[in-house]
Amino acid sequence: MNTNKKIMGLLVALAVLAVPCFCLMGSSYESEAAAGTEVDPILVLPGQTWRYTPTFPADLSPTLTVSANAASQPGEGATYATTSGYAKVTGGTIDVVVPAEATIGNYYVTIKASTTQPTQVTYQNVVFQIQAKITGTGGTAYASESGAQDAFSVSASKSATYTITDYGTLTNGATKVTINSSTGALTVNAVSGDAGTHTIKVKATATDNPTNIVTINVTLVIKSAASFTSTPSAGFIVSTGD
Secondary structure, three states: OHHHHHHHHHHHHHHHHOOOOOEEOOOOEOOOOOOOOOOOOEEEOOOOEEEEOOOOOOOOOOEEEEEEEOOOOOOOOOOOEOEEOOEEEEOOEEEEEOOOOOOOEEEEEEEEEEEOOOOEEEEEEEEEEEOOOOOEEOEEEEEEOOOOEOOOEOEEOOOEEEEEEEOOOOOOHHHOEEEOOOOOEEEEOOOOOOOEEEEEEEEEEEOOOOOOEEEEEEEEEEEOOOOOOOOHHHOOOOOOOO
16 A cells, blocks of 8 residues: 555656746747646747756656647557657657648647656646747838828738837938837838838737747838929910910
């Protein structure tokens, strides 16, 4: 009985202490909020890699294997290996490498940790949601040195936060061009000397996934303030031929 209690205690410790530390390679973004469950999946994009090194009690060095499935969570009876689907084990680290052509939707990985002396097995489930990459639409915005402008907004394929990252050749652009972070609407306050064509870059970040980002290009055309450059004295009487 005491031996069984000890084994059960170790199984609980394995499950509790295998706490995830999530990292998306290339962005160093930690998925702090994602629990990796059906209701709170880890969000990944095609082309991204999710890396996880589970931890265990100091006196245990489990052997790790994985089982991956696009349809449902692999159970205890699934086939486990060091490589399964998008998942692979290297040493004590699990990488889930999402290919560029990955199907959008949920993806399931189960991690199996096995020990000997005594024999113990515990499992950890991870649910991913493979998302479509955000896309954006820019265009040409028109404004004048007089302060006039035509209404213009950028847009994204999903809910996003917008920020301007580059003002091109526009001098002191940050003081002259602003964007509504929620709607993508541009406001231009051009002044004398700004006339010309400038390329503005806007970053759209998906509100549900800070690694899902697209850069949107806006061509900002600033025209001179409307004014007459001549006086009536330049006019003349047109001869009628009489």
